[in-house]
Amino acid sequence: xxxxxxxxxxxxxxxxxxxxxxxxxxxxxxxxxxxxxxxxxxxxxxxxxxxxxxxxxxxxxxxxxxxxxxxxxxxxxxxxxxxxxxxxxxxxxxxxxxxxxxxxxxxxxxxxxxxxxxxxxxxxxxxxxxxxxxxxxxxxxxxxxxxxxxxxxxxxxxxxxxxxxxxxxxxxxxxxxxxxxxxxxxxxxxxxxxxxxxxxxxxxxxxxxxxxxxxxxxxxxxxxxxxxxxxxxxxxxxxxxxxxxxxxxxxxxxxxxxxxxxxxxxxxxxxxxxxxxxxxxxxxxxxxxxxxxxxxxxxxxxxxxxxxxxxxxxxxxxxxxxxxxxxxxxxxxxxxxxxxxxxxxxxxxxxxxxxxxxxxxxxxxxxxxxxxxxxxxxxxxxxxxxxxxxxxxxxxxxxxxxxxxxxxxxxxxxxxxxxxxxxxxxxxxxxxxxxxxxxxxxxxxxxxxxxxxxxxxxxxxxxxxxxxxxxxxxxxxxxxxxxxxxxxxxxxxxxxxxxxxxxxxxxxxxx
Amino acid sequence: xxxxxxxxxxxxxxxxxxxxxxxxxxxxxxxxxxxxxxxxxxxxxxxxxxxxxxxxxxxxxxxxxxxxxxxxxxxxxxxxxxxxxxxxxxxxxxxxxxxxxxxxxxxxxxxxxxxxxxxxxxxxxxxxxxxxxxxxxxxxxxxxxxxxxxxxxxxxxxxxxxxxxxxxxxxxxxxxxxxxxxxxxxxxxxxxxxxxxxxxxxxxxxxxxxxxxxxxxxxxxxxxxxxxxxxxxxxxxxxxxxxxxxxxxxxxxxxxxxxxxxxxxxxxxxxxxxxxxxxxxxxxxxxxxxxxxxxxxxxxxxxxxxxxxxxxxxxxxxxxxxxxxxxxxxxxxxxxxxxxxxxxxxxxxxxxxxxxxxxxxxxxxxxxxxxxxxxxxxxxxxxxxxxxxxxxxxxxxxxxxxxxxxxxxxxxxxxxxxxxxxxxxxxxxxxxxxxxxxxxxxxxxxxxxxx
Numbered sequence: 001x002x003x004x005x006x007x008x009x010x011x012x013x014x015x016x017x018x019x020x021x022x023x024x025x026x027x028x029x030x031x032x033x034x035x036x037x038x039x040x041x042x043x044x045x046x047x048x049x050x051x052x053x054x055x056x057x058x059x060x061x062x063x064x065x066x067x068x069x070x071x072x073x074x075x076x077x078x079x080x081x082x083x084x085x086x087x088x089x090x091x092x093x094x095x096x097x098x099x100x101x102x103x104x105x106x107x108x109x110x111x112x113x114x115x116x117x118x119x120x121x122x123x124x125x126x127x128x129x130x131x132x133x134x135x136x137x138x139x140x141x142x143x144x145x146x147x148x149x150x151x152x153x154x155x156x157x158x159x160x161x162x163x164x165x166x167x168x169x170x171x172x173x174x175x176x177x178x179x180x181x182x183x184x185x186x187x188x189x190x191x192x193x194x195x196x197x198x199x200x201x202x203x204x205x206x207x208x209x210x211x212x213x214x215x216x217x218x219x220x221x222x223x224x225x226x227x228x229x230x231x232x233x234x235x236x237x238x239x240x241x242x243x244x245x246x247x248x249x250x251x252x253x254x255x256x257x258x259x260x261x262x263x264x265x266x267x268x269x270x271x272x273x274x275x276x277x278x279x280x281x282x283x284x285x286x287x288x289x290x291x292x293x294x295x296x297x298x299x300x301x302x303x304x305x306x307x308x309x310x311x312x313x314x315x316x317x318x319x320x321x322x323x324x325x326x327x328x329x330x331x332x333x334x335x336x337x338x339x340x341x342x343x344x345x346x347x348x349x350x351x352x353x354x355x356x357x358x359x360x361x362x363x364x365x366x367x368x369x370x371x372x373x374x375x376x377x378x379x380x381x382x383x384x385x386x387x388x389x390x391x392x393x394x395x396x397x398x399x400x401x402x403x404x405x406x407x408x409x410x411x412x413x414x415x416x417x418x419x420x421x422x423x424x425x426x427x428x429x430x431x432x433x434x435x436x437x438x439x440x441x442x443x444x445x446x447x448x449x450x451x452x453x454x455x456x457x458x459x460x461x462x463x464x465x466x467x468x469x470x471x472x473x474x475x476x477x478x479x480x481x482x483x484x485x486x487x488x489x490x491x492x493x494x495x496x497x498x499x500x501x502x503x504x505x506x507x508x509x510x511x
Numbered sequence: 512x513x514x515x516x517x518x519x520x521x522x523x524x525x526x527x528x529x530x531x532x533x534x535x536x537x538x539x540x541x542x543x544x545x546x547x548x549x550x551x552x553x554x555x556x557x558x559x560x561x562x563x564x565x566x567x568x569x570x571x572x573x574x575x576x577x578x579x580x581x582x583x584x585x586x587x588x589x590x591x592x593x594x595x596x597x598x599x600x601x602x603x604x605x606x607x608x609x610x611x612x613x614x615x616x617x618x619x620x621x622x623x624x625x626x627x628x629x630x631x632x633x634x635x636x637x638x639x640x641x642x643x644x645x646x647x648x649x650x651x652x653x654x655x656x657x658x659x660x661x662x663x664x665x666x667x668x669x670x671x672x673x674x675x676x677x678x679x680x681x682x683x684x685x686x687x688x689x690x691x692x693x694x695x696x697x698x699x700x701x702x703x704x705x706x707x708x709x710x711x712x713x714x715x716x717x718x719x720x721x722x723x724x725x726x727x728x729x730x731x732x733x734x735x736x737x738x739x740x741x742x743x744x745x746x747x748x749x750x751x752x753x754x755x756x757x758x759x760x761x762x763x764x765x766x767x768x769x770x771x772x773x774x775x776x777x778x779x780x781x782x783x784x785x786x787x788x789x790x791x792x793x794x795x796x797x798x799x800x801x802x803x804x805x806x807x808x809x810x811x812x813x814x815x816x817x818x819x820x821x822x823x824x825x826x827x828x829x830x831x832x833x834x835x836x837x838x839x840x841x842x843x844x845x846x847x848x849x850x851x852x853x854x855x856x857x858x859x860x861x862x863x864x865x866x867x868x869x870x871x872x873x874x875x876x877x878x879x880x881x882x883x884x885x886x887x888x889x890x891x892x893x894x895x896x897x898x899x900x901x902x903x904x905x906x907x908x909x910x911x912x913x914x915x916x917x918x919x920x921x922x923x924x925x926x927x928x929x930x931x932x933x934x935x936x937x938x939x940x941x942x943x944x945x946x947x948x949x950x951x952x953x954x955x956x957x958x959x960x961x962x
Contacts (some may be wrong), residue, residue, distance in 0.1 A: 013757030029816050032617075035625050043855040044593045046863055050947040055868075058824055060729060060892060062760040067632050067858040075595065075854055079623070086619035092604030096612075103514050104607050107559050112782075113597070116570025119577035121918065122587050122784030123818030123927050128913075131572030132783055146553050157645035157785065158840040160827070171687055197827035197837035201656075203687035205833045246709025247540035274933035277551050278538055283546040294840070298514070303620035303643070303805065304610040322683075338926050345683040348588060349648035349676035349773070350784025362566060368556025368687035371513030378515040380537050381525055388529040399528045406537045433616050441612075441839065444828070459516040473672035486812075488615050496614035501821040505798060507627040507639045509808075 025154040027492045030081050032509050037068040043075045085492040086303075087438045093462055097441035097451025098192070098243060101294035105366065108298065108359035109145050117358050122350035126335045132354065133334030136326040139310075139357050142364045146272075146372070147289055147312035148282025153321040155312045156351040159270060161347065162290030162309025163198035163237075163275060165322060168344045169313060170235050170264055170288065171202055172320040176342060176502055182234040182263065186224060189444035190243045192268060204234060209237050214244040214398040221257055230261035235491070239268040240284070241275065241408035243445040244398050245383065245453075255285025263434045264317075272296040274380055275457065276411035277373030281312070288313045299359040308353035308360065323349050379409040379456040381461055389467045393474045397446070410453035414446055418477050425450065428473060428485035430495060434488045435469045512556060515643030522565060534758055535763040538889045539553065576781060576918065576922045580949045584896045584940025585725070585928060586647065586674050587784065588776045590754065591864070591944050593855050600848045610804070610840070614810075614819035620843065621818035627850035634756045634853070635749075636763020637792040642804040642848040644789030644838065647773025648680035651719065653836055654771040654793065658717035658746035659690050660835070661800055666714045669701045670695050672724035673750060681719075690716070700726045700889035700898075704734030711742050717769075721750035722759075725923070725931065727872075727896030727938070728889055729755075732765035740766060753777050753790060753849075753918040756895045758865035762792070769793045778852030779845050784812040799825060802836030865875040867943035868895035875941050875950045882954070883961045888936055896925065896940040902962045903936040912956045919953060 013149065022028070034250035049179050070078070087094065094101040120129055136154060143152045156162035167185065174182040185204045187195045196206035207228065216238065225233055236258050241247045248254070255265045265363040266288035267281045273296050278475065281289045294307040295301045301307075323343040336351065367375060384406050387399045394413040399405060421423065425448050429439035441451040454463060477484060488494065519523070522534070531537055538546075557565065575581070581589040600606070604619060611617030611624075616698060624642040631640035644650040655667055666912070667685065671694045678694070685692055695702050695718075697709060698718060707718055718739040722730035736747035739804040749762035758761075762770035774788030775781070793801060807821030827834040856864060872895045879885050884902030901908055905922035912919035920939040923932035932938075 019752075030622060032622065032629075032756050042857055042860055043595070044860065046860070046867060046943060049867055049870055051871055051874035054870050054877075056758075056861040056869060057892065060757065060759050062756070062764050063637075064858055064862060065761075067630060067756050067853050067856070067861060068856045069859070070854060072595065072855075075851070076599070078854075079599045079841050079851060080602070082623050083602045084600075084619065084621035085617075085622070086604040086608045087613070087616035088604045091607075092616075094609070096609060099609055101607075101609060105514055107562055109601065109606070111562070111566040113780075114570040116567075116573040116575075116751070118780040120573055120783040121581060121583045121589070121781050123573055123585050124783075124918065125581055125909075125922050129783065134572070135569050142553055148547070148672035157649065158838075159534075160651070160837045160839045161645060164837060168683065168687075169522060192839075193828035193831050193834065194837050194839050196832035197830070197834040199686075200832045200834070201688075201798065207832065232698050247538075249540050249542050249584045252542065252545060264711035275541070277547060278540050279545050279547050283547060300606045301609040302842075302845070303573070303608045303617075304843030304848060305840035306645075306842045306845060307840045308786075323781075344647070344686075346679040347683055348680060348785070349646055349674070349787070352783075353785040354783035355780065355786050358566075362562055365554060365565070365898075366559070366562055367513040369551035369553045371554070371556045374513050374515055377534050378517055378538075381517065381522060381529075381534060384529045384531070384537055385525040388780060404536075404539060406529075406531070406539065408540070429613070430615060433613065438616050439613050456513075456515050460518075460521040477536055485771035491615040492618045493615055493815060493817045496811050496817040496819045497809045498614065498819045498821070501807035501819050502823075505805070505821055506808040507625075507798070507805055507821075508632045509626070 021167055033068045033070065033078055034509050034511055036070050036074055036078060041069040041071045042073040045068060092436055092438050093466055094438040095440050095452045095454050097453040098270060099454060100455055101456035102298055103457035104298055104300040105363065106363045111362045112355045112358040124136055130334055133326055134256055135358060135361050136352065137328050137334050139361045140326060143291060143310055143312055146276065148280025149312040150315045151318040151321060152310050152312045153325065154357055155322040155347055156309035156311060157348055157353055158305065158307040159290060159292040159309040160194040160198060162311045163194055164201055165347045166266060166288045166290055166311045167198055167202040167204055169317050169320040172232060172278060172344045173317050181232055184228050184232050185234055186221060188238060191237065191239065191272060195237050195268060196247040200439055214246045214249065215248050218250055218253060218257065225261050233261050233263040233266040233407060235266045237266040237268060239270055241271045244412055245407040245410040246398055247408050251284045270295060272408060274376055275374040277369060278376050282511060293356055293360040297360040298363040299356045306353055306356055306357040324351055375456045382454040382458060383407050383409050386452060386463055387468065391430040391472055393471060409453055412446055412449045412451045416448045416476055419448060421477050423477050423484050427487060431473050431484050431487040434490045437466060437469060512914040526808060539822055557887065576764050579916045579918050581955060582920045582939045582941065583918045583919045585938060586773060587781055588940060588942055589944060590776045590783060590942050592778045594854055596848050596851050598929040599851055600844060605844065605847055611820060614817065618818060621806050623847055623850055625808055625818050627846050630850055630853045631792050634753055635751060635792040636761035637770055638795040639798055640792035641801050642806055643802050643841040644791050645842060646785060646787035646789050646926045648677040650771040650789030650791050651677050652680050652684040652801045654748045654769045655717060655719060657797060657800050658748060658769065658804060660715050661746060661797065662744045664714050664716040666687050666691050666693055667717055668693050668695055668710050668715060669719045670724065672697050672700065672702060672720060672726060673719060673721045674725050684849065696921060699891060699892050700728050701730050702735055704731055707735045711745065715742065715745050717746040717748050719748045719750060723752055723755055723894040726889060726898045728891040729759060729894055732767065736766045737908060742921050754865050754868060758869065759894065769797065774849050777849035779848055786842060786845060788842045788849055800835055801825065801840050836909040837849040864943050868941060871945055872897060879957055885957060895942060896938065898936050898938045900938050901935045901960060903960045904934045908957065908960055909939060915952065915956055917953055917956060920955065
């Protein structure tokens with residue numbers, strides 16, 4: 001007998017729509033906000049104008065902007081529904097390699113939203129914002145200490161922007177010491193894509209250095225320096241631990257090679273989470289580095305930003321840092337120093353991602369020196385634990401604990417055995433979504449690899465669950481590899497057609 | 512506390528599973544000579560209670576628009592922000608997600624960004640928009656880089672009335688690249704179409720004009736961009752204020768090819784200058800040269816509407832050194848705030864907000880110029896910000912106003928503004944938040960300086 005609940009009207013009266021009850025896991029498409037617009041609806045109003053109206057010449061007036069007209073409650077439901085269609089660190093395990101998706105403490109959000117921080121105009125006098133300047137100055141000092149370098153600039157808006165700023169500083173330094181011809185930046189073939197792209201924006205020429213077995217090939221580094229001429233090399237830009245999840249023990253040798261060539265060592269600090277308090281870039285020869293506060297220091301990723309990308313440099317590069325710089329005066333007060341004649345200038349308007357740096361300060365202050373070291377230990381422990389429990393099914397080219405070869409805070413797997421059974425890497429990744437797990441970074445730095453970074457804040461229980469899921473997916477592949485091509489089957493949408501999206505781009509709603 | 516959750520017992524079990532003797536063994540790749548065996552010289556860990564005290568204390572040492580009346584602008588404005596925005600944008604599903612690489616796990620942010628792109632395109636009157644850039648100045652720099660790449664020429668004509676920070680950032684960005692910056696002189700605080708015409712030559716790549724400009728004046732975009740387009744291939748770049756676009760003629764209505772601007776007025780806190788939001792829109796022809804993330808509408812395997820990152824071959828993670836920009840992160844959460852803000856204010860609300868700014872600014876200007884010794888510095892039309900010449904140095908007036916808990920405005924002669932203007936100039940911004948009472952209080956302060 002058919003249940004009443006499942007019967008559907010075959011015909012509807014004119015003017016009504018047939019609405020199907022939702023099955024379990026069935027999530028209907030959310031109409032775009034413009035489709036919900038009803039002329040005359042308002043979500044908020046403004047107080048009446050309390051001054052006389054002024055003349056507004058008609059030739060200055062533009063056509064109305066066709067923004068949606070929606071009542072307050074429908075605005076709430078629209079964005080609430082959209083939020084429910086997202087995976088997030090709050091709701092899901094999110095082991096996106098290289099992105100350090102750790103827990104975002106809410107005390108940080110509370111702090112950044114304090115009126116005394118959130119409601120400050122960027123052009124106010126220093127004396128009115130002493131608390132904010134103190135916070136910025138202390139953040140500077142914290143980061144200098146963590147880097148083991150002499151001076152930090154808080155101006156860059158994101159990691160890639162930090163790279164850009166640092167490369168400009170390097171250029172300015174070499175110009176100033178009479179070596180403007182140094183324009184070549186050596187970048188490993190496993191580097192973040194931002195590295196060579198940042199070089200291009202600074203008119204530097206990025207030259208690729210080979211990696212072998214996950215590490216920089218120092219012979220290739222030497223060869224390239226000889227080939228191009230030592231006096232054309234500006235810097236070697238290295239991520240350490242690198243993108244293969246390995247700490248490159250030859251980093252000091254690489255630094256010596258660069259310094260012998262009169263060039264600099266640039267550390268991409270994307271993976272600082274693995275070495276906090278264990279070693280410092282300044283100790284292993286870095287002349288300059290950038291931080292990603294949204295990776296290492298728990299500032300939220302916010303669907304793609306805002307981040308902050310402070311850079312740290314040694315003394316000889318400090319004069320070239322962007323202006324203004326936050327300083328402490330002899331009387332203990334704080335000020336913005338704009339008098340920096342050798343500075344590269346500004347790389348953004350005003351002074352910094354202040355609101356992000358408030359969160360960064362709160363995180364470092366919460367952890368303290370021992371806590372930061374513990375963060376690195378737990379991040380590395382968690383990654384090694386996952387790797388150890390999965391490596392017999394998911395092959396890992398660089399992980400071999402028997403031989404004392406461990407990973408840092410993340411590992412890469414190239415699951416050749418599973419891929420040989422008729423599934424694609426994408427199938428595996430999309431299947432993870434059905435288990436409420438955000439897929440890891442894919443196809444980078446190796447083809448057909450997954451890069452898994454569990455971070456320091458996950459519980460053992462979550463890590464064990466992840467292992468169980470990954471092993472179960474492997475069993476599913478053994479049983480019926482073709483079934484995975486359907487994944488995800490229990491997500492807000494089935495697989496999105498990205499090829500069609502690029503072939504015929506629809507970037508705006510034209511309804 | 513450090514927010515980790517693994518207990519010592521669990522750590523032992525995990526080390527055993529790994530086959531490691533202790534935690535230090537996992538760090539064996541770090542050579543002994545570079546190990547940091549000391550303790551970082553940082554303050555000891557704080558509990559949440561201590562943090563709250565310490566942070567509240569630091570916040571209490573700041574004064575600003577929260578406890579003073581703000582007439583400061585100069586690229587950052589004290590606009591109303593509905594409470595709804597904080598509530599919705601604070602949802603963990605938005606706050607703690609990342610760039611939507613995995614479409615099926617990110618439909619919420621993807622759809623919101625698609626709606627944002629649509630709103631920004633409509634606001635600017637242009638065909639397409641991206642999912643945001645860092646902030647206004649870098650958005651303008653990216654627009655110029657795109658124009659240079661588009662037309663393969665080198666001269667960049669920039670209005671001298673563009674925000675001094677934006678011009679400074681442009682100088683930094685163009686310094687090592689083949690691009691020559693030429694500043695267009697102003698006449699009466701604005702750029703004349705004739706000036707654009709005079710400076711154009713065969714090497715000109717683009718013309719950059721901000722309206723309202725640094726003096727708050729509404730520029731003649733029609734005339735200037737019309738002049739630019741008299742030469743083939745020259746890109747017209749409009750630097751815009753999103754609130755002004757809700758009332759005044761938009762970049763697209765004035766034949767701009769690219770529009771870039773600061774999105775802070777759209778529900779983003781002042782927050783001492785950041786994080787802010789770069790807005791970026793352009794004509795269709797620039798689609799494949801755009802910097803930053805682009806979201807496209809597509810379908811899923813069942814034919815339902817779906818959204819995904821698209822045209823990624825422009826981007827650094829695919830193309831490396833040949834990417835259109837090095838940008839990786841956008842300002843996702845702030846783009847979300849802006850899109851929620853535009854939805855909440857709506858078609859009529861945003862226009863009304865702009866109208867109130869206009870009428871209030873003109874009321875205040877009228878009251879001030881009625882005082883002896885005060886006059887508008889320029890005659891041109893203005894929106895919500897204007898410059899007056901005072902009988903005394905602006906810094907003296909600003910100091911006097913502070914004692915009455917008023918932030919009277921900005922001294923453009925000061926270092927923070929790149930020393931544009933004269934000592935007696937005072938730049939005043941008026942948003943819809945300012946009341947007649949507050950404006951009259953400012954006028955009283957100024958009256959004390961009447962000679």
